[in-house]
Amino acid sequence: MTIVAQQAVPDARRPRTDKPRLVFFHSSVSGHCRRVEGFLAQVLQRRRNHATFRVVRVAEEDRPDLIERFGIEELPTLVVVEGKAVAGRLARPRGCRDIEGFLAPWLN
Numbered sequence: 001m002t003i004v005a006q007q008a009v010p011d012a013r014r015p016r017t018d019k020p021r022l023v024f025f026h027s028s029v030s031g032h033c034r035r036v037e038g039f040l041a042q043v044l045q046r047r048r049n050h051a052t053f054r055v056v057r058v059a060e061e062d063r064p065d066l067i068e069r070f071g072i073e074e075l076p077t078l079v080v081v082e083g084k085a086v087a088g089r090l091a092r093p094r095g096c097r098d099i100e101g102f103l104a105p106w107l108n
Contacts, residue, residue: 019053020052020054020106021054021055022053022056023056023058023078023079023081024037024077025067025070025072025077026059026076027059032076036076036093037076039096039099043100046100049103060075073091076091076093077091078102088105090102
């Protein structure tokens with residue numbers, strides 16, 4: 001598990017009410033990726049945070065350009081994007097606790 005947190009720079013042109021995007025980079029043929037998707041759903045449901053993020057799923061097979069652009073080295077990887085800046089990244093989460101700990105700054 002690798003966690004990288006970066007300070008997001010607010011974009012003055014966007015209103016602050018924009019939801020951060022939670023980008024889930026995965027492989028559609030990976031069992032681990034499917035399990036992590038279930039863990040992510042549990043975390044968002046558990047604390048009623050369905051509307052906290054705009055969740056975007058990116059399959060390695062469909063968008064290799066985005067995998068390269070975001071510098072994704074391991075799948076699955078969760079990336080939080082605020083405005084146009086990456087605010088955090090979590091590679092290969094092992095379960096709900098990893099995901100909840102990573103998303104804590106944004107969860108209610």
